[in-house]
Amino acid sequence: MLITSSNQSMDIVDLAQVPQAIETLARWHYDEWQQLYPEESLADFIADLRASTAAIPVPSTFVARENDVLIGSISLLERDMEIDEPWTPWLANLFVHPDYRQRGVGKQLIKHLTQFCRANAVKQLYLFTPESRSYYETLGWTLVRRQAYKGQMVDIMVRAISAEAP
Template identity: 55%
Template structure:
């Protein structure tokens, strides 16, 4: 398994957009699968934010993670955000998710980013084990979500 920047494999955008749309469209009801793909295409720029990393197994995408300036509409100017964290179900519990997160954290540190936010409707305990702290629990698009922060 290897983790690469999306810039190295832009042909993966469509499959990632499909995964992300299937997984999170309820949290972004105004967005289409094409909007998800456009967000990923923004990660092809030569900038620290936004960026996306992909886990590949034998050249096939099995997971992804992004660093975005904004990931949810809230009043606070918080950011950047860990987003698009997804591992195909048959590859979960094998450490791929942890490696994706570690890659994103290292990218943040290398680019002098002080800390990252994320929000999740589930899996709070997973992120707490990785050093994230809840800063707020709120209703978002009809779901209760935890907004979490991790200093780098």
């Protein structure tokens, strides 16, 4: 997928096409979310990303690049929380580098993942967020419940993947 605007172009590609991005993404993800995964090391984050480069739909990771510069990521995981619910799959690792935020990159990554889910017959998608509930609600996500998780209150959300929705 290639998105162009003025002098810049952004593309979104499967992480398997740019495995050299794994360590950078793992560092970004570790720095951003390590408090939610205190038992995991940077090496675990690297291993999880490597696992998402296999030729299967779940897990998968996609990266956004602008003029070949890595600017963000999004993943589709079987599970993203240790809870006693059978819910699957999960949107995870939505991350946009701070220098590229507020430019629609996150929305484009979510749109790309939603299209990928639709193409792979995924009927609904879950996520959890400690602080971005209103953002996801504007994109069609619905709150399932709010709960304590790893020392924080998080919102668990769901979105149906329909044939019409972007």
